[in-house]
Amino acid sequence: MSIVRGGICIIFLLPFCALHVAAAEREETTELHVWGLNMGYPRAGWLAVVAEFERRRPEIDVILGPADRGSDLQKLLCGVVGNAPPDVFKREANLFGDIASRGILMPLDDFIEADRSREDGLHENDYKPGVWESCRGSDGHMYAVPEATNALFLAYNKDVFREAGLDPERPPRDWQEWQDYARRLTLRDENGRVRRIGTMIHAPYMEDDLVFYIAQLGGNVLSADGRTCLLDGPEALDALTFIVETIQVTGGRRAFDDFAKWQEGLGTWPLGQGHVAMSVTGHSVLGEILRRGSEADIGMAPVPAPTGRKPITTSARHGLYLIPTRARHPDEAWDFIRFAAGPEGQIVFLEALAEDRAQMAERAAKQLEQQARLAEARGDPSRAGKLRDKAQARRQWQGETYPGFRANAKTQRLLQQKFIPRHPVVSANYKRCAELIQEMAFVPIPRSPVYAVIRDECQRAVDRALYGEMSPKEALLDADRRVQEQLDAYFGRERFPLFPWRYAWSTAVAIAGAACLFFWWRSREERARTSLQRYENRMGLLFISPWVIGFVVFIAGPMLFSLAISFCNYDVIHPARFAGLENYAFMLFNDPLFWKSLWNTAFMVLALPLGMSVSLLIAVLLNTKVRGMRVYRTLFYLPAVTPAIAAAVLWYGLLNPDGLLNVGLRRIGIDNPPSWLGDARWSKPAIVIMGIWGAGGGMILWLAGLQGIPKQLYEAASIDGAGRLRQFRSITLPMLTPYVFFALVTGVIGVFQIFAQALVLTRGGPADSTLFYVYYLFNNAFRYFKMGYASAMAWILFLIVLIATLIQWRLSRQWVHYE
Structure with a gap:
């Protein structure tokens, strides 16, 4: 018996012993937290890099974190402030100036100096000077290591050039030629609608923003010390005038909005499909050719420069490796960066990516061959032949990996030797891009703690000039004023005492x-x-x-x-400084965007009765006793349980210029339907339509109210001769007033919190027409790091909602009827 008891005890103790051993082994392993690796298309490559690094360094366990690749740094900020930052953070260079200026990155100078004696080290001489200098902070320290060089080029469709009678081997070389080519390449249909746009220039929040065109003229948006905004200078005015004129010669704002939304659409490639003749883009367009197995004849050239000036290039999309100040394992983090950005890591990355691409291409080719056999069985040999040709193209090109361009020259040489593109168009343009990258001067993006504000204000100036709200000069003066206010607030925060x-x-x-x-x-x-x-x-x-x-x-x-903190100048990173009522005074008297966002939100409040009416109408229809009513109720309620982001993506496709909604409008005779999300006049109504689609959520409330009305009231009214409409007006509505009151109060509160639609669909545009209050508050908190100002906005919102609720509560005594 004692032996049995001992065996039972051993069996129960074994799991605890295993856990203890595993915990001991884990204590001996260093956990290296890496954020920002793109887990989308290149997922297989990054997983292979991590696996190989862990194989070489068995004492390190790499923990992959979120890919913070958007236009804000919310995740990194929360990690640093919460003392749980990653050890390695990889992101695009568009906001490097913001974070490098705020003291949350670790200087890498000591690591770089130590690498001088290592053959596999990261050496300054292996990088192009402009690219290397773009990783240096305003204090002279190195805070990042560049991985790739995503330089800007002018990509153009040679087939479209031939169709228009232009030499496909001679793209435009200066601004004047660019505008002339754009005019000749723009194609309209019989109704005057632009079917092919000559050029896409300054697409919203792309790399060729106003800052780039100012740099082409030799200008800057900031003074040498970074404390003075120069958007009121002549170079900025000439650049903005050029952008506006170029968009006007290709069909104006409407055509620009249509094609900008189309270019962002899912599954579309307007350049390769011939709908866009020229576009400013990175060399990644060559990878797009391989990914799609396209036969489009694309050419690559320098972005045309002003007459008499040499072409330049820049990049806000190349990846940077960063180490936060509070990283727990900086030495191991540098080892990972050295491996991932160096030749060995990049070869592992591309080999794994090539294998994954080949497998995907084979699966796609087999599906096409199966469709071809079905087409043959149906007696359609022509379609079967086309499908087999596509299958062959998939196997031939989609299994090929595009090597891209690495910032490290040693890495780039090895990749060019090992991964040579075979696609004729990609191969020719890859060589051409390599030559241009060496020839063109690289201009880094401005390194400023308020660069996110600069970028937004440049976009706003372009929008205002294109929509005719202001002249180019007035738009730039207003943008200069707003940027200067933010610069003064940042550099002048020391004048306030600590809170x-x-x-x-x-x-x-x-x-x-x-x-x-x-x-x-x-x-x-x-x-x-x-x-x-x-x-x-x-x-x-x-x-x-x-x-x-x-x-x-x-x-x-x-x-x-x-x-x-609403009374403070506070950016989360630095200590809060007491500023008194400055945030509130600036908001109410010096910030027109505060009032603009408030008006945009108030417009949505005015549309609230429409949504309530639709919900009530649906509830009345579903309150009848017909067969299958439960199914109908479920179908109408489904939009209410659809996640807001998923619904926004769905409606993004529906509201595109060539989406299903506009296709339907054209079929009923409306030849020129609205651009919806691309038109400042229709963007808010478009979001209202999207809200009505989810009106089934309020249906449950109305159904509960309708089913709580005593039946004898309707019977008595019917005996007295009241019709359906009179019964609805005299019985249904008065009995539903408590539900109306509840829906109105909660609806107003909900509308003032509208956020996801602006974030996903419009980013507040066009021309700030969907800059809703909470979205503007979010931008101030997590893009501009103005947490004190955002808190002041939150308290103003609280007061607005409180007052609106109290007013409704007071007025409810006159029209709400309780039993």
Whole structure:
């Protein structure tokens, strides 16, 4: 029996022993947290790089984190402030200036100096000077290592050139030729609608922004010390005038908006399909040819420069490797960067990517061959032949890997020798791009702590000039003023004293203690005459204490913190400095975008009754007793449970210029339907339509109200001769007024929080027409790092919603009828 008991004990102890051994082994392993690796198309390549690094360094366990590749740094910011940053952070260079200027990156100078003696080290001489210098902060330190060089080129469709009678081997060389070519290549249909645009220039938030065209003229957007904005200079005016004139010769703002949205559409490639003749883009267009197995004859050339000036290039999309200041394992992080950005890591990356691409191409080719056999069985040999040709093209080209251009010259030489493109168009253009990268001067993007503001204001200036809201000069002057205000606020924050947190928290603790004493005293008042009653009162306080503590810590505490920093100049990274009422004064008297965002949100509030009416109409229809009613109710309710991001992506396709909605409008005789999300006049109505699609969510509330109305009221009204419409007006609506009141209050609160649609669909454009209040608040908090200003906006929003709710509550006495 003792042997059996011992065996049972051993069996139960084995899992705990295994866990202890695993924990001990894990303690000996260094966890290296790496964020920002693209887990989309190149996923197989990065997984192979990580696996090979772990094989070479078995003591390191690489933990992959989120890919923060958007236009904000929310994840990195939260990680650094929360003392849980990644060890390696990879992202595009578009916001490098913002983060390098704020003290959250570790200088890499010591690592680079130590690599001088290593043959596999990262050496400055292996990088083009402009690319290397773009990774240097304003203080002279190196804060990043570049991985690739995504230089800007003019990509053009040679077949379209031939069709227009232009020499496909002679692309435009200066601005004047560019505009002339764009005019000749633009094609309109019989209704005057642009079917092919001559050139895409300055597409929203792409790399060829206003800053790039100013640089082409030899100008800058900032002074040498980075403290003065120069958007009011002559170079900026000439650049903006050129952009506006070029867009006007290709069909104006409407055509530009249509093709800009089309270019962002899912599954489309307007350049290769001949709908766009010329486009400013990176060399990644060559990889697009291979990915699609396209036979398009694409040419690559320098972006045309002003007359008398040499072409330049820049890049905001090349990847950078960064190490945050609070990284736990900086030495291991540098080892990973050296391997991933060096020749060995990049060869592993491309080999794994090539294998994955070949497998995908084979699967796609087999599917096409199966479709070809089905076409033959149906007696359609022509279609079967086309499908087999596509299958052959998939096997021939889609299995090939595009090597791209690496910033490290040693890495690039090895990749060019090992991964030579075989596609004739890609091969010829790859060689041409390699020559141009060596010839053209590389101009880095401005390194400024307010570069996100600069980029947004440049985009806003272009929008205002194109829409005719302002002349180019007025638009630039306004942009210059707003950027200068942000520069002054950033560099002038030292004039404010540090916020006295000691007194603030002491006051908060005193208030909380006074509240506790008050409730304790109330529990001992005269009504608690006996010891049993006092005991019950104390137990009641004890039982609700978990909720009270949670409320104070997670709701009231953060609210008080937000209120405190709303009076501060605070960017999360640096200590808060007390600024008094400056945030509120600037918001109310000097920030027109505050009022613009408030008006945009108020417009959506005005559209709220439409959504409520549609919901009520659906509920009335679904309140009838017909067969299959449960199925109908489920179908109408489905949009309400669809995630907001998924719904936004769905409607993005529907509202495209050539989406299903416009196709339907053209079929019923409307030849020139709205551009919807690309038109400032129609962007908000488009989002209203999207909201009506989800009206089924409110249907549940109305159904509950309708089914709670006594049937005898309708019977009595019917006996008195009242018709359906009179019954609805005199019985249904009065009985539903409590539900109307609830839906109105919650609807107003919900509309003031509209955010996802602007983030996914429009990014606040065009021309700030969808810059909703919460989206503008988000931009200030997580793109501009103005957390104090964003908190002030949040409290203004709180007051607005509170006042609106109190007004509705007061007026409800006159029209809400309770039983």
